[in-house]
Amino acid sequence: MDEYISFEQLPFGSDDFADNPESRCPCMLLLDTSGSMDGEAIRQLNEGIATFKTEVERDPLATKRVEVAVVTFGPVSFESDFQTVDNFFPKHLNASGDTPIGAAITLGIDLVNKRKQLYKQKGIGYYKPWIILITDGAPTDAFAQAIKLIHDGERESRFAFFAIGVEGANFDVLRQLSVREPLKLRGLAFREFFLWLSGSLKMVSSKNPGEHNKLLPPTGWADL
Amino acid sequence: MIWKVIGQSVIGSSHLQNGKGCEDAGTYRVFTMPDDSEALICFASDGAGSAEYADQASAAAVSAAIEFALNLLGNGEDLTDASLLALGEHVYDRLCELADALRTPKNECSCTLLGCIILPEKAGFLQIGDGAIVRNDGYDHFTPIWWPSNGEYQNSTVFVIDDADLANLNYKVIDEPITEVALFTDGLQQLALNYESMTAHQPFFANLFPALRKAEISEHLSILTTRLSDYLSGSAISSRTDDDKTLLLATRA
Numbered sequence A: 001m002d003e004y005i006s007f008e009q010l011p012f013g014s015d016d017f018a019d020n021p022e023s024r025c026p027c028m029l030l031l032d033t034s035g036s037m038d039g040e041a042i043r044q045l046n047e048g049i050a051t052f053k054t055e056v057e058r059d060p061l062a063t064k065r066v067e068v069a070v071v072t073f074g075p076v077s078f079e080s081d082f083q084t085v086d087n088f089f090p091k092h093l094n095a096s097g098d099t100p101i102g103a104a105i106t107l108g109i110d111l112v113n114k115r116k117q118l119y120k121q122k123g124i125g126y127y128k129p130w131i132i133l134i135t136d137g138a139p140t141d142a143f144a145q146a147i148k149l150i151h152d153g154e155r156e157s158r159f160a161f162f163a164i165g166v167e168g169a170n171f172d173v174l175r176q177l178s179v180r181e182p183l184k185l186r187g188l189a190f191r192e193f194f195l196w197l198s199g200s201l202k203m204v205s206s207k208n209p210g211e212h213n214k215l216l217p218p219t220g221w222a223d224l
Numbered sequence B: 001m002i003w004k005v006i007g008q009s010v011i012g013s014s015h016l017q018n019g020k021g022c023e024d025a026g027t028y029r030v031f032t033m034p035d036d037s038e039a040l041i042c043f044a045s046d047g048a049g050s051a052e053y054a055d056q057a058s059a060a061a062v063s064a065a066i067e068f069a070l071n072l073l074g075n076g077e078d079l080t081d082a083s084l085l086a087l088g089e090h091v092y093d094r095l096c097e098l099a100d101a102l103r104t105p106k107n108e109c110s111c112t113l114l115g116c117i118i119l120p121e122k123a124g125f126l127q128i129g130d131g132a133i134v135r136n137d138g139y140d141h142f143t144p145i146w147w148p149s150n151g152e153y154q155n156s157t158v159f160v161i162d163d164a165d166l167a168n169l170n171y172k173v174i175d176e177p178i179t180e181v182a183l184f185t186d187g188l189q190q191l192a193l194n195y196e197s198m199t200a201h202q203p204f205f206a207n208l209f210p211a212l213r214k215a216e217i218s219e220h221l222s223i224l225t226t227r228l229s230d231y232l233s234g235s236a237i238s239s240r241t242d243d244d245k246t247l248l249l250a251t252r253a
Helices: A040-057 A060-065 A101-122 A144-155 A171-177 A190-205 B013-017 B054-074 B081-101 B186-192 B202-206 B209-214 B218-233
Strands: A025-032 A066-073 A077-084 A130-135 A160-165 A183-185 B003-010 B024-032 B038-046 B113-118 B123-128 B132-136 B142-144 B170-174 B180-184 B245-252
Touching: A025 A101, A025 A190, A040 A060, A040 A066, A040 A190, A060 A066, A060 A077, A060 A190, A066 A101, A066 A190, A077 A101, A101 A130, A101 A144, A101 A171, A130 A171, A130 A190, A144 A160, A144 A171, A160 A171, B003 B024, B003 B038, B003 B209, B003 B218, B024 B054, B024 B245, B038 B054, B038 B180, B038 B245, B054 B081, B054 B113, B081 B123, B081 B170, B113 B132, B113 B180, B123 B132, B132 B186, B180 B186, B186 B202, B186 B245, B202 B209, B209 B218, B209 B245, B218 B245
Parallel strands: A025 A066, A025 A130, A130 A160, A160 A183
Antiparallel strands: A066 A077, B003 B245, B024 B038, B038 B113, B113 B123, B123 B170, B132 B142, B132 B180, B180 B245
């Protein structure tokens, strides 16, 4: 997947399949960093991601299993490749630009597929990947292809896609994208959302891959 | 830029706790030959934990070795077993001078030494004590030049200053074009070497060299140098060793 990676992000010494044979639970974060997120929203998002890392790290096994990758959009940028949480050092995100959701989703799904191939190559077991989209706007690019990729992927159980809308998000579009009902973030409760996400991933990653999982209820952060 | 090299010495957590400094040293030079080809000189040294002036000794050993190698190449002399032996003697003499200047017994300047001088078509290697030099055999397989000479126990080794005759000095000249080399002090032995099979732990090197091969400009090398330092002091490594560690990596385009 080198074609997306800048020199700074080339794997260097930390890609530890050899030393960490645990099954992986990949989580792709597609984060809106368009201009409208500027100010309090981006600040809360940054804090939320930091909280996520701290929370997952409380669980040593989840730390070895949950892998996070980040793609931001406004414009689309592959911020960090899949890393186990102990090797995940979130970069500070700044808000600017438009909202190319379609391109971000296409890239995110491609990266998830490539990650699964890599697990297979390395003989590492894995859980169903999670793709999480967080946005406060509507796509400024074409997203018909993204809809198709998500629906195909969900039907074939290749990943689970979750859409989280912040105040101002176009929920009609999110409903077209996601097969699950999109959830609306209450205010700027990013911290509460990422607490939920870390809790859910810890729960998922404590079971055997493929075992049926019930998600935690999205209490505290979603307006249902 | 024919040779692309990065290297870092990082203090170990046990040294931090004991209020000691980093007692490892590592340096490299790329020497441009009269025909515009490049020679690579790399040396590293681990100061003995028991020696009072371990940090000064390792720094002096590395700088003496580099100085000798630069002179050798600068004078257009041939790289032979004899010149490697002379290099070892030069380092020994320098450590004796250091001990005299510090008015201290020689063993307070105990340190290991390992390194290489790589010419386009041949290479000289030299080592006293533990740590290891690993080379790419040309098929992306990394092999140690020598297995580290620990004594009977994991924490014992030999030092340059132990013997004026340098009986413990390993040296050899290989007539092959070496394209990639890594050298490291004993702090990394448990991670970079597989003790059961007495081979280099391939994934350790396979995770480091690809990025270095892709470096195209000096800015890339400075990025990787920073990342190497982060990696060596990060939890992945510090959870497995509390010793100082030095790692030099070199690849040629």
